[in-house]
Amino acid sequence: MTDQATTPESDIPGKPTSASRTTLSHIMSHNDTNLLGTVHGGVIMKLVDDAAGAVAGRHSGGPAVTASMDEMAFLEPVRVGDLVHVKAQVNWTGRTSMEVGVRVLAERWNESTPPQQVGSAYLVFAAVDADGKPRPVPPVCPETERDERRYQEAQIRRRHRLARRRAILALRERRAAEGLD
Numbered sequence: 522m523t524d525q526a527t528t529p530e531s532d533i534p535g536k537p538t539s540a541s542r543t544t545l546s547h548i549m550s551h552n553d554t555n556l557l558g559t560v561h562g563g564v565i566m567k568l569v570d571d572a573a574g575a576v577a578g579r580h581s582g583g584p585a586v587t588a589s590m591d592e593m594a595f596l597e598p599v600r601v602g603d604l605v606h607v608k609a610q611v612n613w614t615g616r617t618s619m620e621v622g623v624r625v626l627a628e629r630w631n632e633s634t635p636p637q638q639v640g641s642a643y644l645v646f647a648a649v650d651a652d653g654k655p656r657p658v659p660p661v662c663p664e665t666e667r668d669e670r671r672y673q674e675a676q677i678r679r680r681h682r683l684a685r686r687r688a689i690l691a692l693r694e695r696r697a698a699e700g701l702d
């Protein structure tokens with residue numbers, strides 16, 4: 522994980538957020554349930570990863586792998602029969618990585634209510650070449666005030682991820698030097 526907090530200058534032309542925004546929809550079945558009879562969190566996470574992967578692939582114009590998933594929040598249970606919509610967009614781009622923001626909405630099969638937000642997550646994808654090595658991505662160009670806010674929030678998360686990683690590595694090195702662990 523490289524130590525870079527801002528989007529670097531890039532020779533690759535930028536792409537607008539809307540060019541790769543994606544919604545993946547799926548009807549939940551009995552195969553998707555946990556022991557409580559509601560939809561398993563892991564099933565939702567797979568849909569989140571798939572939608573975010575499609576966005577990252579579209580934005581970067583080729584394969585991209587999940588580097589991390591954080592702040593996965595499950596806000597309301599999802600039930601069998603619900604039509605789930607997973608909405609994803611690129612929030613931020615670095616040199617070879619992209620933060621993808623995902624919102625999960627459920628349309629209840631037995632209620633005529635608007636889709637309800639049931640989850641959200643932030644994932645970092647790295648675009649990779651044929652050897653699985655990171656490759657540069659086009660900078661994302663936020664188009665709306667909301668896109669711009671998401672871009673700035675993603676920068677904050679990026680700084681926190683890097684700072685946390687540095688702090689943990691430093692702690693481990695200190696403990697190893699003291700002969701602990």
Ligand SMILES: CCCCCCCCCCCCCCCC(=O)SCCNC(=O)CCNC(=O)[C@H](O)C(C)(C)COP(=O)(O)OP(=O)(O)OC[C@H]1O[C@@H](n2cnc3c(N)ncnc32)[C@H](O)[C@@H]1OP(=O)(O)O
Pocket residue numbers: 522523524525570571572573574575578579582583584585586587588589614615616617618619645646647649653654655682
């Ligand atoms: C053509 C159009 C198609 C469109 C239609 C496509 C449809 C298609 C749908 C498919 C949907 C399925 C999507 C499933 C996707 C998987 O399931 S992928 C499988 C799970 N993931 C993996 O196996 C990845 C395993 N990890 C790796 O290969 C390597 O660790 C990585 C992620 C490539 C990073 O490699 P590295 O040597 O550490 O490289 P490094 O330069 O340090 O990091 C590269 C970038 O990643 C960032 N990064 C690395 N690690 C982290 C981390 N832990 N946290 C945050 N950022 C990180 C770095 O900061 C750096 O960013 P930049 O500063 O360059 O922007």
